[in-house]
Amino acid sequence: MKTKIKNVIKKIPGVFYIRDKIKFLDFNSDKVFFLKNYMYSNVITKEKIEYEMILEIHKLEKGFAVVNPRPFGIDKVKKIINCIRKYENNNFKSGFAYNLAYSSLEEYKKFYEEKEWTETEQYKLVSDFMNNAKEYIYIPVGAYDLNKSDFIEDSKIDFDKFLSSRKSIRNFADKKLEAEDITKAVNTAIKSPSACNRQMCKVYYIDNVDNKKVVEKYAQGLGLFDLTNANYFVITFDVAANYFVGERNQGWFNAGLFSMNFVNALHSLGIGSCFIQFGNSFKEEEEFKKLLNIPSSERVAVIITAGYYDEVSRIPYSTRKDISEIYRVR
Ligand SMILES: Cc1cc2nc3c(=O)[nH]c(=O)nc-3n(C[C@H](O)[C@H](O)[C@H](O)COP(=O)(O)O)c2cc1C
Known part of the structure; x- marks a missing residue:
């Protein structure tokens, strides 16, 4: 019956055009959201x-x-x-x-x-x-000199080998994530650069069983996962950090940098992970945030599944393009 109705609807002239128009209204929601929540919007927070x-x-x-x-x-x-x-x-x-x-x-x-x-x-x-200053705690601020030798000494790792050994992981060992490891990984990700050092990203570790179900309901790309031992993180950014229209995409970019460092930090601790795109509608994003008690001015950038490496992980090749396809000199 359902399929029959669907087939009839499909034949109505312009129905796909209208469907797409409705979906693209999300761009307008992005704009309205930005104007409502950015740094200089009306409400002081x-x-x-x-x-x-x-x-x-x-x-x-x-x-x-x-x-x-x-x-x-x-x-x-x-x-x-x-x-x-x-x-x-x-x-x-x-x-x-x-x-x-x-x-x-x-x-x-x-x-x-x-x-x-x-x-x-x-x-x-x-x-x-x-x-007449009120009481405050001093935090280092200003500028200092760093020697070339320090840069060279501290960056002496085989970075390419490390990065090449990270793969998206879709099955995990039966071991709960240690709080200490999570803290370490978040502390590493905090070192990510951010626009004007505003550090607009947040990490939510989804530990509660009901909240895990929420993630599994909304995340669209979990199809091929063995979710038995999966843990979830949600990476968000706060639009309150953005101060003019030119920054309308700033959060997405900052969240990308942050997430990549987070995932690499997890990898350095023996924790495999995989990004799960948050390809949801604006309305679903609002529901998702409400259910997970994520503040209203934040946007959901990406979900990350993670867990300690199992004895064997089956990995799609995900072969990369040749450099000639992506590197240009102008
Ligand atoms: C932003 C982003 C979203 C992704 N979303 C999904 C997803 O929804 N489901 C999934 O199985 N993999 C997802 N991936 C993993 C990619 O498929 C994977 O990174 C790519 O194939 C390269 O493989 P590698 O990570 O093993 O190097 C995502 C990756 C990124 C960066």
Whole structure:
């Protein structure tokens, strides 16, 4: 009966066109979502102020790294002070970005004193503000020198061999993931670069049985998996970190970098994994986030299945293209 109805519907002129039009409405949902949640959208949230702080701190930090610096950063320190005030007026609980914001002003003041730029407007502004600073924890900020020999020493591994030994894994050993290994892998992934150091990605380890079922229901690419010992991670990014329309795809890119490092870190710990694309509709993504209690301003970038390597893993060849097909010189 169902097939009969489907066949009748298929014959209606324009039905596919309308179906595709409806599906493509998700692009509009992306736009509406971005405008509702990005850094300068109407509602003030703790996260938005924190991302703004980190953004401005990062711009300021680059001033510390200039070889022959001149007085710099007046706009940035004004914005940082403004963010701290907003944060305190809203009584948000102090966290990393807040401590970093105060630390950056402390470092800025010190730097200006060392350079004897104490007559400048920005020095006086920061100095006055810091006289009434609330309690904060100092976090290293500014710039430092790293020797070439350190780079060379610390990067001495056979990187190609390591990367070539990672494969997408679709069956896993019967062993629960150790919390210590997960922490290690996340700590490695945290070292991934991110736009203006905003660190907009989050990792959700799906440990609860019901939540695992949610992942299995929504993930579309689990078809060929042996899910018996599968563990799941969901990688998201927060649109609150993005500050203008040019950053509309920033989160996806940052999540890609983050996820790749996470997966490689898992691999270094004897944990195999496979990305599972989140090819769901916008509506499904909203449902998924609700069920897993993921904050509303985050987007789901990808799901990762993982588990310790089993004695044998069956691997599709996934042969790569020849370099001549992908490398161009212009
Ligand atoms: C973003 C992304 C999404 C993927 N989604 C799926 C998926 O849904 N199901 C699956 O079995 N594999 C998935 N994969 C794994 C790819 O098929 C695999 O990475 C590719 O064939 C290369 O193989 P390798 O990872 O073993 O080198 C995905 C990979 C990426 C990077």
